[in-house]
Amino acid sequence: MLKMLGEYLILLVEIFKRPDKGPVFRSRLLTEFVGLGTDSIGIVVIISIFTGAIVAIQTAYNIDSPLIPLTMVGFTTRQMMILEFSPTIISLILAGKVGSRIASEIGTMRVTEQIDALRVMGVNPANYLILPKITASMLFNPVLIIFSMVIGIWGGWMACIVTGVVTSTDFIMGLRGWFEPFTVTYAIIKTVVFAFIISSVSGYLGYSIKGGSVEVGAASTKAVVYSSILIIFFDLILTQLLLI
Amino acid sequence: MIEVKNISKTFGDNQVLKNVSTIFEKGQTNLIIGQSGSGKTVLMKSCIGLIDPDEGEIIFDQRPFSRLAEKQKKDIRKDMGVLFQGGALFDSFNVEQNVMFPLNMFTTMSLEEKLDRVNFVLKRVNLENVNKLYPSEISGGMMKRVAIARAISNNPQYLFCDEPNSGLDPKTAEVIDALISEITEEYNMTTVINTHDMNSVLQIGQRINFLYKGQLWWQGDMHTILEEENPELQEFVFSTELTRRIKK
Numbered sequence: 348m349l350k351m352l353g354e355y356l357i358l359l360v361e362i363f364k365r366p367d368k369g370p371v372f373r374s375r376l377l378t379e380f381v382g383l384g385t386d387s388i389g390i391v392v393i394i395s396i397f398t399g400a401i402v403a404i405q406t407a408y409n410i411d412s413p414l415i416p417l418t419m420v421g422f423t424t425r426q427m428m429i430l431e432f433s434p435t436i437i438s439l440i441l442a443g444k445v446g447s448r449i450a451s452e453i454g455t456m457r458v459t460e461q462i463d464a465l466r467v468m469g470v471n472p473a474n475y476l477i478l479p480k481i482t483a484s485m486l487f488n489p490v491l492i493i494f495s496m497v498i499g500i501w502g503g504w505m506a507c508i509v510t511g512v513v514t515s516t517d518f519i520m521g522l523r524g525w526f527e528p529f530t531v532t533y534a535i536i537k538t539v540v541f542a543f544i545i546s547s548v549s550g551y552l553g554y555s556i557k558g559g560s561v562e563v564g565a566a567s568t569k570a571v572v573y574s575s576i577l578i579i580f581f582d583l584i585l586t587q588l589l590l591i
Numbered sequence: 592m593i594e595v596k597n598i599s600k601t602f603g604d605n606q607v608l609k610n611v612s613t614i615f616e617k618g619q620t621n622l623i624i625g626q627s628g629s630g631k632t633v634l635m636k637s638c639i640g641l642i643d644p645d646e647g648e649i650i651f652d653q654r655p656f657s658r659l660a661e662k663q664k665k666d667i668r669k670d671m672g673v674l675f676q677g678g679a680l681f682d683s684f685n686v687e688q689n690v691m692f693p694l695n696m697f698t699t700m701s702l703e704e705k706l707d708r709v710n711f712v713l714k715r716v717n718l719e720n721v722n723k724l725y726p727s728e729i730s731g732g733m734m735k736r737v738a739i740a741r742a743i744s745n746n747p748q749y750l751f752c753d754e755p756n757s758g759l760d761p762k763t764a765e766v767i768d769a770l771i772s773e774i775t776e777e778y779n780m781t782t783v784i785n786t787h788d789m790n791s792v793l794q795i796g797q798r799i800n801f802l803y804k805g806q807l808w809w810q811g812d813m814h815t816i817l818e819e820e821n822p823e824l825q826e827f828v829f830s831t832e833l834t835r836r837i838k839k
Contacts, residue, residue: 459682
């Protein structure tokens with residue numbers, strides 16, 4: 348485990364060197380925005396709508412006491428989406444989608460000698476391949492997460508209207524009440540950290556492959572597992588540091 | 592010219608290269624031959640800087656490559672072209688982008704100049720109208736030719752080819768060998784070819800280095816290799832049924 352951590356840190360030093368050519372880096376960054384960012388919008392929309400809807404219905408279902416106002420449904424949906432569901436659950440989903448993609452893409456390049464080809468051409472492969480992925484993830488994931496918050500809350504509102512468990516007025520009143528803007532800042536900080544974890548850990552696991560196609564599959568699985576565990580672990584640490 | 596001086600390399604308990612010294616001459620096709628596990632891939636990877644030898648040094652025209660820091664090695668790397676066994680073309684790039692890659696990274700050419708150069712080298716390797724195809728859409732022989740085009744696109748002084756004929760039919764293999772030989776002469780490059788294909792040895796082996804169990808066992812050329820009495824070399828040269836029958 349310590350050896351792995353050491354290799355990961357050494358790789359990070361290589362990754363964060365100055366890119367060989369600025370225009371090439373910018374072109375690769377744009378490609379990664381599409382591959383890792385915009386291609387994920389579909390799954391983010393679907394997961395967010397249903398998560399928001401489920402949170403709203405479950406909250407309404409659990410309010411038994413007449414002393415608790417039904418406006419709490421809107422409030423709870425907003426808080427749950429902003430604080431936890433959008434940044435953490437969507438990041439876990441992205442760890443599966445984006446993490447496995449990064450590990451398998453870089454891993455395949457390793458086993459087919461494409462990384463060796465870059466190196467003998469005098470290109471820093473870690474910097475060329477992984478830095479645009481980390482940068483794209485750290486810049487685009489917050490956009491995805493804010494999008495997820497909005498869509499999720501809209502999903503909750505729609506669920507309330509369609510099922511009739513809470514009126515639209517009650518939901519919106521709850522949604523607008525007791526809003527603390529720092530919760531959004533907290534969610535964005537978490538997302539940026541999670542994006543770094545997903546892209547750098549998956550990049551490392553793909554880059555350090557030795558062997559063939561079986562190892563590519565194994566690295567892809569490890570990328571999802573390790574990223575997910577680290578996301579949950581850092582979720583706890585960041586929550587402790589930023590909210591308490 | 593590339594000088595290999597007393598190179599040794601050990602992995603765990605296995606000494607793969609034992610004090611190997613040789614010279615790869617400019618303007619000639621220098622072959623490294625030997626059975627699988629003889630150390631030829633490790634020798635080539637040491638030459639191109641993918642493996643650091645435990646002892647000895649590699650000198651590219653008076654430039655001590657193996658002793659330089661990674662940053663300083665970069666200048667020599669720009670003069671290298673490498674043809675990997677599987678081609679190592681970038682999957683996400685089409686043929687044109689693959690060949691243009693070294694030009695994008697190391698030159699300040701305009702897009703028009705780069706396209707001209709790409710088309711020139713693709714024509715040189717007898718490939719036309721394939722610019723927009725992806726590696727998955729072309730044959731093994733075409734892949735090798737695109738890889739050669741990429742390797743020579745930036746006018747390298749040194750060309751390294753690792754098993755250029757692996758996975759190719761004999762006819763295509765002959766075409767690739769002839770192409771490498773022609774390019775070497777035309778651009779006066781120092782070409783190093785790692786192979787165990789006896790057709791290649793007899794077709795383009797201007798200088799041959801035979802490795803046996805990590806040691807440089809024999810040196811010669813395509814004209815002398817068949818007459819050599821060395822038993823280990825004979826075992827390698829006449830290892831197939833076809834060559835044994837021809838010998839009889």
